[in-house]
Amino acid sequence: MRADALLLAMALLTTGCASVTQPSGPFAGSDARQRLWRHAGPRDDATLAGPGNGAGAVGGGERNAALTRQAILESIDETKGSLEDIQSTLSKLRERAPVFNGRRLGSGVFTRYLDHGAGQVTWMRGALGSATTLTGVASEVGDAGLQWGLLRMTGPRLQAAMFGTLLLATWVDFLQLSDALLRECPMCSDEKVFADLHRVQTLMEPTLSDLSALDTERVEAAALEVPQLMGKLSREFNAIHANARSAMEQGGKVGVAAQVLEMPAMLSTLKLTTPRPPASAPATLGEGLVMSAGGVMAGSRIVVSAEWVEMMRRLVQAGVLSIPVVSAAVRIHGGQVLMAQAPRDLPGDVREALGDSPEVRGMHVTNKAKAGMPEAPKHHVLPKEHREWFEQRGFTGDLDIDQFCVRLEQAHHEAIHGGGNWRLGRTWPGEWNQLVMRALRNAELRAGRMLTSREVLEIVAERMTDYRVPMNFSSGRGP
């Protein structure tokens, strides 16, 4: 992309970037974004035995699962931290007193834009809470396949919150810029500031709305669009910035313009800069890898920390995040250089470093396009005609039975629901819904008490194994 393309690299990158960022001013947006991807402390060196095909790895499987849980929880914590920073910036913007002309973002027609930000925070917190709950349930179940299945369920929630937080932090940058203009730039009309913000909000709207749906496919598609959207947003930011400067300079406020528009807080993540290696350079997913990719990236580096790569690799191997999504994140990390690459793909070596492999790709449920198969319909694993029974056993909210759907090919679905001619024995019907309910009701009878949701899932997971139903859950309301 061009030299004026956005650069998120510095603020987005890693711990090492802290020294590059501006001194803490009245605004916290940039901090929020740094935190989004930051990883402190060395990570345990882990063997990278993957979780296998969902049936669970033997030996190091438990440790592997524990490390994956840890990676998920760390991502959740960091995203939460970013959200807190964003929230505090929003409150500051709301409360800041006007300077001289009474204009500010925290009053009048402009408050809707602050409210818009606050509204986004709400669903992102919800998504993170839900991912935390699922990770917790995963830590309690004994069945390895089920554990991986539950961990993979955190994927869309985590992805939505991560990319949503990134967009929200960017939105906060626009709010900060607008607030500065309202306060300091008498030539910048209310109408213009209002319209600019409206346009930016509209640009972000479809992606935010897809992310907030928390649906596996919609979230993934939206995440893949984020790098491009960030490009558009950076152009908007630069245009607003340039217009304000020229308006102020024409108004004879050259000195003020310099002060207002160059103040540290404006050197946000969207600010045009040139990538610099971070001071305390973290390990780079760097020259070696990139340069070998046909020299495409010559002279540039993708700078992300070894810890970050390790975390992403773990999440990719577990099937929590997909390679295309991580690629999108890396392209945002890497800033302008990577934005120039083909819209979807990273160089093969980079993908490899992140843990891409045909095996991993095949594992991710949303990658069926690559498997050359049409999208198989979703089906409830917990029979929905017994919804109430499950609700009484804790399947509500994050564990609603709609969250436990799997994609099955038609033949597979028909067979487990009593179709086809596979039932060789005459006296055992083997129909999924009946069978599952019999196993559950009988177990409850024998246990002498109501089963917990965890116990129900363990029983169902064993039956899924016996029917070779893959433990790739996604939410759905289908049959």
Add this chain to the structure above:
Amino acid sequence: MSGGEAWRGDIQARLDARVRERGYDSLTAFAEARPAVPLHALADELGNDVAAVQVLSGLLAEAEQRQEVTRFVRDVLARMLSQGLSDGWPAVLDDANRFKVAKALGAWSAYTPETHEERAQRVGDALLANPPPAGWRPLGPDDALLRRLLPDDEP
């Protein structure tokens, strides 16, 4: 990976072929050589494209032909117990152990043919009312306690 492979093609023909490839002339003979091995492990041994419930159904079909369904039901119980209670019958039926037993018995009754459902219920009741000795682990359908609880009485 999708699990769908097990449900494509002629399932019975695949089962027969895999069993023959392994040198057995029936699924029952294949399973008898692997007593108390969980059904999913039998399926895995026959191939990634074979599902445990297909093995179950195939074993039942052969048992129906031989009029040995009761023996088949005992055989499945031995497999479910070894899957669910790796250390054998628990010494203490605390809440966690009781759940393990309940899960195994629940799955067994779900896998029991309609003709034997009531008898299976009674077996479950009897096991819980008069628990077997700690560590009890039936090694197959001929286990003495299993035979006492569920004797052959095929017509």
